Amino acid sequence: MRIKIDNSIKYLLFLLAFSVAIFTYLIPDIFWSIDNFQSISTQIPILGILTLAMLIPMITGGINLSIIATMNACSLIIAYLVTQNNTILFIIIACLLGIVASMIIGVFNGILIAKIRVSPILATLGTMTLINGINILMTNGSTISNFPNLILSINNESLFFIPIPMIIFILLSLFVWFILEKTTLGRSIYFVGNNEKATFYSGINTNRVIITVYVLSSILCCFAAILMMSKLNSAKASYGDSYLLISILATVLGGINPDGGKGKVIGVIVSLILLQIIESGLNIIGISSYITLILWGSLLIFFVFIQRDHNK
């Protein structure tokens, strides 16, 4: 098992080196500029956190289609509260309430999947539609904007030349890595993905593991929500729709088996960097973003095939 995982990361690193080489040849000055790295590092965090939110359920063999809806719900709640009162204490309370809301959504998803045994695609499709509906209903489709400086500063400040959103993303990645690799919960998550029945009969409370997985996934969405608010200085029910499919794409490209049981955080991070480098590189060359879409899709299919041939 270990060899296979290392292989998929090897392929990814090869693709990464290949695309870096191509862009270095075509646009050496701009590609290796600080501007480009800063633009890539502002793109990665939000998509990256959402991809982590997709990764954890996928290791259990599930999927979470409600990540974008959850993110928007959190950002709307926080946005509503911080525009009422912008003292620091209140902002912190607002963020905590956002996390509580995301946990409620996570528990709801988890109960549907673990206790009522709805298939994860359908359960999260249902919650996605429901939460989207509530988001639109509560805001009448309008935008909430003009947040206090504390929220906006997250996006603008940097620490040792690393933008704060990037630091948050790195910390969250380490957190997810730690949970998956170093805790009993993490081991149980992989077990559930490999064989839920066997895991249950070996005395692990699988229901609790699954519910925890969806709660963790939702909480990550709340962090993405805060970064999104800070970046756009506004919150709306329909933001970020395009992230849903891309986060699935990044997860699978990162070597996570959608049937569950396999995959590492590092693979997903490499795949995110690869996707962003391709996007910004093509963007600099002046190639339409639609071509990027085609390339991402083709890349995933190509990747699926080279992995298959290796596993034979």
Add this chain to the structure above:
Amino acid sequence: MKVTSNNILLVTVLFLIINLSVFTNEFLSIENIYDMVNNYAVLMILSCGLFVVLVSGGIDISFPAITIITQYVAISFIQAYDIGFIFMFVVSIITGILLGLLNGIIVNKSNVPSIIITISTLNIFYGALLYFSKGIWLYDFPEWFSQEYILLKKTTQDGFEYGISFQAIIAIIAILLTYFIMNKSSIGRKIYALGGSKDATARMGFSVLKLHLFVYGYMGLMASFAGIVQAYTLQSVAPDSLLGYELVVLAAVVLGGASLSGGKGSLFGIVLGVILLAIIQNGLNLLRIDSYWQTVITGIIIILSVSATAWGQYKNKGSKI
């Protein structure tokens, strides 16, 4: 009467019809029913296609992109050349089936779930469409495509023309074709078998590749039907008009009792699922309920329905897990 999911659906649909006709004047009016049929024909046609894919144990979420591509190609053709109805269908059907076959080949040759493959092809199809069309809308259709075709045309007292519309005819053809394939032909039995167990189907000597090609090609065919019906209804083609529609169709098909694990579901259930979704949305409109409520109510209905189905299966199985 046995309590099956189809019976529950039927009772729900009848309950809604009775209530809506009591509480609103318009619901049973000819105008409303005629409009409803025309507006939900696309959903019905696509649901027939997705139903076949789900029975085979797969899923296809790239069909909204296929629908718009076939629509765009066919409409561009009739704007450029005077090829008439039949050839418009030929062009659109060929495009749809080819894209469907592409899905089928990739799904067959790879060993990852079809949702991953079709997410990739959705990106590829949409990217290609938006790149080549540059996002331009198409208007100004030839006259023969703009006039209303109504079979058995009748007129109400206040001059409203009704009958069996073009949209209804295509939807009926889609339902009959799907019925024939799934219930009366051997390939339908093979598709059910494939959804039940892929390995067993292969060992019985059926070609899984051919079945995959058929199933995804059929989804492409239905997408091309839906494309023409949508263009005809709206009299315009917008490259991004069906973005996200895959989830609505999935909701309708799942409401109708198809299972994501394959091998289950009946066409009658699917038709009821589409009717239920249509009646709910139409009823909410007629009851003057804020359109913002519609997504919430649709979400609640999806959650209730999938929970009820899943809970029933879980109880029947009687195991702990």
